Amino acid sequence: MALSVPDQLAQLEAARQIVLADAGLYPQIVQGILPIVGANARLELRIWGAEFLAETFASPAFASYQKENSAVGILQTLKDLLEKAGEDAAVVKGAVQTAASIYGLVFRYIIANPHDVPVWNQMASIKSNILKRWDTAATGVRICCIKFVQKVVQVQTPGVIADPRVRDIPTAPSVERSTDAAPQRPDQNEVSIALVPRDHPLIPPPRLEPEASGLLDRLLNVFNEDVSDAVLINATLNCLGTLLRTRQSIANKIISAVLNFNPMKQANSPMTPKVRVQIKSMERTTRALLMNVLRRNESGPFADRIKAYVDRLTRIRLEVFDEGSRKRGLPNEPTDGLDNNKRRRLGAELPERPDPEPLPPGPVSLGRLFTLTKDPALATFDVTSLTLDIMVRIIPPVLVRIDQQALDQALNHVRARILSLTKPPPQALGDDEEDYEPDFEPSEDREQIINKADALPAEDSLPSPSDVTLGPFKLPQPPPLTAEDTIQIGKGTISRVFSMMNVLEEAPSAKKQRPGLNRLAGSGYDKEAWTTVVTRLATRASAGLDDDGGGDEDSKAVATNQAAGSSLSNGIREMLWSFIMEDFRSRIPVAIAWLNEEWYNDRLQERGSGRQDGRAARPKPQQHYEKWMLxxxxxxxxxxxxxxxxxxxxxxxxxxxxxxxxxxxxxxxxxxxxxxxxxxxxxxxxxxxxxxxxxxxxxxxxxxxxxxxxxxxxxxxxxxxxxxxxxxxxxxxxxxxxxxxxxxxxxxxxxxxxxxxxxxxxxxxxxxxxxxxxxxxxx
Amino acid sequence: MATDPRLARLDPRRTATPTAPPPPPPPAQSDHKPLGGYDGVEDGDGIDTSRNEEGGFKLRFCTVCASNQNRSMEAHLRLSLASYPVLSFGTGSLVRLPGPSITQPNVYPFNTTSYSTMYQELSQKDPRLYRANGILSMLERNLSVKWGPERWQDWPIGKPRLDQQREDKGSKGAEGGVVDVVITCEERCWDAVVDNLLERGSPLNRPVHIINVDIKDNHEEALVGGKGILDLADSLNQAANEERRSGNGNGFDERVPELLAEWQERWPQLPALWTLGWF
Structure with a gap:
């Protein structure tokens, strides 16, 4: 070591810059720096080296086929670093991260080289070293142990095997993710025990699978500890996601463990700011993991339980945090020895009856009004889905066994709810202030107001206290129709009938029955019936009005009456006529039916007027048949x-x-x-x-x-x-x-x-x- | 490599940078050191010196907001001025900037549109409007920090940052493409980041603290939030250095909840949320 430590660090940093720029050089550089940062090097160099190895074997730029060889090459150095007595936590941390990254690579290597015993022994001792540290090391190291164990579990639990035809294609150098991101890539089989032959001499699956199962149990045990360390919990939760996605066989166990975890465990201890941060983070992380699972599999076996759990979390969080902030002055000690949170934790459920949920503000459905249970599953249960005979069988025994007190209590609750609903909402302003309207200058900008308005319940769902006490309701009388309106509306009705006739034009006539004399005109709703209706409307509807002009009535009124009446029926006749003319060949039957009605009506009118002999001045009824026939x-x-x-x-x-x-x-x-x-x-x-x-x-x-x-x-x-x-x-x-x-x-x-x-x-x-x-x- | 969307920036960047119309604001252009106290945070200088010490250690940060424009960029600038390695991202589907009305935002794709392109486009559209609502000055600040908005979901974590990206402010130290702390500016973004990391399946085995600092999306709040984030970064970094120097156990991760709680007491108006996730 001729160079000083800072110089060596600078050189190492330069080497790092080279591989960052050109990932192809990783194998040489890694090989080259190993002696410099080994267990005998200075602490600074070891820290740098461990960090570099962690970064290198995480790097998606470092092609995995090269990574595998380099991984085998660093095992000894890694083992030495970990086994060095009193090693600095920063070094251990980097080494464990590296181990997590290379475990799968070495495993793959051993599958292909079943007789390379030294390599597997090195890996095995690294593994046992890390597992030994797991429970005792500093938190920063423990989280890395957790991640390492997660990798071990992942590798030693059977995964999905890709199509064997694409199995052994060498990995392209451009692969961006390391091996465990492989499920999305069909060209690279994810490393797992599923790839190992049953009789592998070094890594026999029958031995490794139970080991993985045991490690998973240990991993999940963190949720059962009395005092949750938020760092460990979050680290565990956040690495479970990939196990849940890629290892169906253990997903069940993991989700059950998470669902049994209560992130609010510590809510009873004095709420220091740190505890707040921890509780909140565990709650949100648990929720994030579960929502991630739920989103990937909306209808999975756990969907309902997850939804219920998340709902419960939300409610408890609101209680813990909002009440805590709103009522800061209240003592933390429960008054009855069992406060709500502790009760929940102990599972000491009091009967729910004394404490039904208050109604939410806003509109309340009748069903909601009568729902006293707090169980969301029960509350949403649709009773109408039960068949009648089941209900009949259920109800008598229930009625026999019902607790009179409970029933009374329930009745009283509903009664109280109804009373509170029927009470008028408190008036904000007295009557005398209603006239006072100051110029309203909104203090918020438009967007804020819109946002607030969006958050309000819809206008039509605003609570109206009179909902429950409805009296008889009378529709106000409509304004009287004018003559033109009447005609207009009448015409509309008629054209509607015609459109019906048009629609029914192709009515199947093949299997028409012929009831003969028993036939009742207009009884079926077919085209024929509508024809009858419209022809009779034209001929007879206003027939009486036409000649109602008796002597005693004002002649002018008679005239208008006649005008209105005849114009309406003549209007219908006009429409009938043009209806027939549109396609007279197929509508000749309509014409004949109509003209028959006309003729018959003429006869009726004639007889009617002929009978009333007493009235001399009665005008001869108007004859329509011949005019329209012609x-x-x-x-x-x-x-x-x-x-x-x-x-x-x-x-x-x-x-x-x-x-x-x-x-x-x-x-x-x-x-x-x-x-x-x-x-x-x-x-x-x-x-x-x-x-x-x-x-x-x-x-x-x-x-x-x-x-x-x-x-x-x-x-x-x-x-x-x-x-x-x-x-x-x-x-x-x-x-x-x-x-x-x-x-x-x-x-x-x-x-x-x-x-x-x-x-x-x-x-x-x-x-x-x-x-x-x-x-x-x-x- | 071929799929990296940011490769698209190679060419436009070379042409765009020289033609960037406004001169970048002075604090961004000049050396960070004299500006360490620009926002009143004095301990920035202290950390700067520690950086030059032997074993001087800097946590690497990443700031995240919806569009990688306002809050995350303000924090990016702050942290980079304090010479922290820092990256920044947006979690939205598109970059959205306010337009003439609430229903007409200006929308750009992530990763392929530079701040200077947006600047040019908006200053041609309606210079008065975008000057008045602060968009242009925001873009001026941003284009002095880095090339363009990047989308979190498209970030190839652990992939070395390209040469071009090494010109970004705060890129020194973040060349490895991995950070120690992600700071989001909105709970929605925190959710998106945590969820996205779960989706990615944590292939890197690298721990990362994900902290949300809730900041309202306007210029004033972004300034306040930027200060808060810098304060948080300083206290985290200080603790990391203490733990590193002590040598007998790296307790940094353990201390994060406590550090955050202390910080929260100092910044009660910026509600925080934290978790420890994995890259």
Missing amino acids: KVLDGIMPYLDAKDKHLIRFLSEIPEVNANVLGRVKGLARDPERVQMAVNSLYYLILMKPPARDIAIDALEDLWRNYDDAKAPTAKHLAKWRPQVLASESKPSPAPASNGLQHPEDSKPPPSSAPSPAVKAEGEQMKNKQVGQAVAAAG
């Missing part, structure tokens, strides 16, 4: 094809056919293509609708006389039904074709029981004529 007919006629059967169907199924209708049909004959259709329709009526037979034959005759195209088809029917017309063929034609609509026979009253056709306005006739001509021109 309108529908006019609507569909322009679109009828030559081969359409819809006209025939329509004419045959509407309740009443009159001359006006037939006039429209005759108009079709102007179109040469549709002559046949017109003739066929008339022929059908002649055959199938006896009440309309005569006027239909009249129409046929008219066609024969006035439409040249219709001569041939009509002749054959006339030959059967009115041969005398054909006989008078020689007579001159009475009128030109364009006058066909005004044929005198049109106005002849039909022979059926139907009333006389409504008198048509001249304008409407003209319009029809124009439509007919337009169609003819288009054809």
Whole structure:
């Protein structure tokens, strides 16, 4: 040693800088410094050396395949340092850290070299040296022993073996973490006893596994000691995380030990600032570890226990720290010999009844109001999940055994809670001060106010004391609707019905039952039912209103009534009409149903007005059937094809056919293509609708006389039904074709029981004529 | 190596540093020694001398907040001025800076955006606004401390800091990429750090004290918090040195809860939380 110690340190530091810059040089440098920092060197050099070795074998930059060789090379030096009598704690600390880092590496080496006895012996004596120090050394060394033991347990407990196909790929030099971070890396199998053959001569698993188990017990024993040293506890807790993650087989034991640990043990001893720091840190570290476990496995077997434990910790911490700070003046000694914390520690649970939890501030559910137990699991138990017969079996024995006193007490608690809830909240200001509103200048900035507002319970959940004492509640009367509103809303309703009909358009009709006469209109909620509803709404809903205008009422009021009523039902009719026109071929049944309703309603109205003979001035009820029937007919006629059967169907199924209708049909004959259709329709009526037979034959005759195209088809029917017309063929034609609509026979009253056709306005006739001509021109 | 996101800073850094528009504030640029008492903490000088002693030992620190902008950077600056080895990180998913309204923050990715890029962008967007709300001066301070915000979760612990990172303030002594004490500035960050270390599985076997010092996220509180953190660092470091010199047992770890409790009495407005974890 020619150089002085500071110079040597400077040289060593320079060497360190070299390897920090180039990790590839680690093997040489480590080999080179070992003699300088060995057990015989000066203390400063040994301290530096131990620290350097700890850093080196922790370094992720030092590739692990090189590390393994170097680790074997330093074993002797490490052993000497540890076995040196009275060695400085700083040296030991570094040496133990180094040992923790290399244990796995040496283990891996021994797996591959099962006959290198000296190396394993060196490692074994290092291990036993460290285990001897574990209980007696200074705290700073003990924590490193804890970490070393954790590594030993980790290595000597079977781990997960990666896919054997990728097992022996040499580790790339760029590996950043040392071996025990390997579970995430499929290319590097984590060192564990699982890799050791059962018959390994040096490290037989059957011997090492029980050793690991014993060491783990010793490791966890720190939680059972009477006085917890926070440094040791935290060091243990923080190194258990990796065991929990990588060693499933012992996770159970570890979590149980942690869950049985009470970080608040010392809360009863005088609360010095140091004790405060220690308790708080143990509590938070325990929580951090458990939350880490929980987050990784939300539904694991321990999830519920962990949650309950953490909740309990939070509550106790609030009690210990907040009460301590708020009521500093109170004596620490319990008044009854068992304060809450001690009671909890001793497990001396008093019955919970005398002390149910006070209700939390804010809104309270009924369930919460009646929940007296403190057990969170019990409180959240959903009774409705039990089946009825189980409940029936449970309740009688419970009722028999129930303690009357306990029941009374429970009732009183609930009663007290209800009373406290029904009390009005204390008023901050008297009434006389309410008017006084000083200019409010918030002392906090906007963000703070927002943050506070966020912390408040939601506005709708603010406690309202009247919740429990609700009287009958009356909805205030709505304001009266105006006539327009009524119409508007009525229209809305109707269009809703139409939309229902549209939606139900494709109702399956295949398996429809046919109840025959027993059918009740509108009983099912299918399309047909809605059709019935809407047609009857149109025809009958306001029918009474239309002609309610009796003599004694003000005529003006009658007028408005009529206007409102008829406009509503006419509105519905308009909508029905356009609904049918949208797709008249498939909606002909709707049209027929509607027109039948119209016709029936007309009859009803007529009879109603006819019965009231006493009232002379009663106006004739308005007739709707013919008007709307013609309108529908006019609507569909322009679109009828030559081969359409819809006209025939329509004419045959509407309740009443009159001359006006037939006039429209005759108009079709102007179109040469549709002559046949017109003739066929008339022929059908002649055959199938006896009440309309005569006027239909009249129409046929008219066609024969006035439409040249219709001569041939009509002749054959006339030959059967009115041969005398054909006989008078020689007579001159009475009128030109364009006058066909005004044929005198049109106005002849039909022979059926139907009333006389409504008198048509001249304008409407003209319009029809124009439509007919337009169609003819288009054809 | 190829996956290290901070490699992305190699090129931009070389171009960005010379074009950084504002001259860095004087305290950051000049030597730390005359500024040891800048914030009124006098014992910084005492520790500086101890650093030059034989066996002079410095705890390595790491400061963590949500965005690695305000609180952690203020503390980073403080600790580095007191010549502690110090790194700093953010635990958020993204770097968020206040924008024109509460719903329009300026958002940047971690590890790949430099403070000077943000500075340029924001001073072009609305210099008045960002000058008035202190963002620009904060970025000025930050870009004099290190290149850009780093995300805790992406930190390859134990990986030697790159040459470029060695220019960061407080990088001396933290070259190994490991620290002794992590100081978070918010409980959320403490939770994130502890949880992240559990996730990493403690492959390094290196103990680390994780201490939270609750600081509100504004400039004034960050200044106060920075002082508090420096005070904490000093008392921890002093204890570590005492224990080291005593030679008969390293009781530093054992003393941390007590030291923190004493510190808490001095700084009651900064609630603290601690645990001992593993890298």
